[in-house]
Amino acid sequence: MSAPSGPLGVLAARLPGRADTPAARVVPPTGFTAQLTVFTAAAMSFLAVFAIAMALAAGQLADRWQAALSQSATIRVSAPADQIEAQTAAVLRVLETTPGVGAARRLDDNEMRGLLAPWFGTDLPVEALPLPRLIEVTETGAGFDAEGLRLRLAAEAPGAVLDDHARWRRPLVAAAERLRAVSLVALVLIALVLAAMVTLAAQAALAANGQVIRVLRLVGAEDRFISAAFVRRFTARALAGSLAGTLAGLGAVALMPRAAADVGLLAGLGLSGSAWLWPLVVPAAAAALAYAATRVAAARTLRRTP
Amino acid sequence: MIGFSSAGFGYAGARPLLTGLDLALPAGSFHFLTGPSGAGKTTFLKLCYGELVATEGGVTLFGTDVRQMDRDGIAAARRRIGVVHQDCQFLDHLTLTENVTLPLTVAGRPVPERDLADLMAWVGLTDHADARPPELSGGERQRAALARAVITAPDLILADEPTGNVDWEMAVRLLELLVDLNRMGKAVLIATHDLNLIRASKSQVSARLLRIRDRQVQAAGAEL
Known part of the structure; x- marks a missing residue:
């Protein structure tokens, strides 16, 4: 049975008994870039959890205001x-x-x-x-x-004037929807920053291991073998860092004070119900980003190696 | 196995380093390549294993023009060629055993423990299996490089100044190992400027002598 490819294969390679294979060890340990990748993934994932919480809360707020205010009207008789x-x-x-x-x-x-x-x-x-x-x-x-x-x-x-609340409902709903949009933009930016940082770290590691790559090519290694050695390592680091950052982020969201429902904007900023599942996407997304970013960096470096 | 057809190589904007190369390295042959430092011996070897691509004429590896091969094709050809460099080119974070078996590792092939033990004994490094390359002497490193070059049972061994960093006794030992390989049917090409080594080989093997002169590779047997 062939080993799974892609991020799942990378994860499988890190499982006990698989991580220390000779193929995984051809790349020497690189302390600084390893720490940089883990830290960046953790920090970005922490922020991503908050951005997701903010986007979900803003969406719920917009829906709630829309629903509550659109069901009532006031008539003033002067x-x-x-x-x-x-x-x-x-x-x-x-x-x-x-x-x-x-x-x-x-x-x-x-x-x-x-x-x-x-x-x-x-x-x-x-x-x-x-x-x-x-x-x-x-x-x-x-x-x-x-x-x-x-x-x-x-x-x-x-003397009767109908106020269907649309005049002041619209800006509130628009504000909540913009808040949701900004949160989503923040999520995209976080993903881009993570990809950029992993790319830089991977390129630094690839440059520092130029001699290793030359030796591997000399003994007949194909590009996919060399690339996999680096991709495996950076994906595992990003996954580990992201798991830690996501857990910390979830903990921080859980510890946020719960406001009473009647205080408007602050109500519902935490996660509730199935919304707690959304942040679990973050580590998988971080690993996928690291996988793609390292593959691109490795392909670019290997093209320059005879 | 390796064929040169009016081949030459030069870096962009510079005079060609090698030109008009017309020769073949057939299976089971034994060649010495000699010439002064800087004459192009290493460049010639790099053309033989596809690290450099001829800028004029053509070079074929196992019947295929190098220019028609993609990167995976070059890698596959290199798995049929064992290369021994003067500086050995080890991965210092791996043990000697891991370095020797590296060609099997990158090919995804299992390491036959018995063959490995025989190989390490053949090069006299059984007691150094777990040592790191920096812990070895120059001669031990060269023998380890030779073991790595032959572990995949390649068709051709290329050795670039393999005795450059070792004493005469070790040089003769390395030569004997290479002659052993040739007797097993492997083609061997040794690039060296050590004429004493070439003379020492006369009693052991029938070798063709090549010399780089005036940017061309010439048969040089009679002059040695």
């Missing part, structure tokens, strides 16, 4: 004191016959007082102030036609 009750009743009648409206409820004085309390305190005489009436509208799944509703309200209750 009219002279002798008309406000009539217009409020007219608005409620319109809403009863509007497709997509699940429920409509007028906020009572206590609720109005609660809304204004942060600015005016709890002793505000709401009933004595000429405040507009607020009607909370809950949509059904399909939602209502906001423009059509506005036209009907204009006809039945001229």
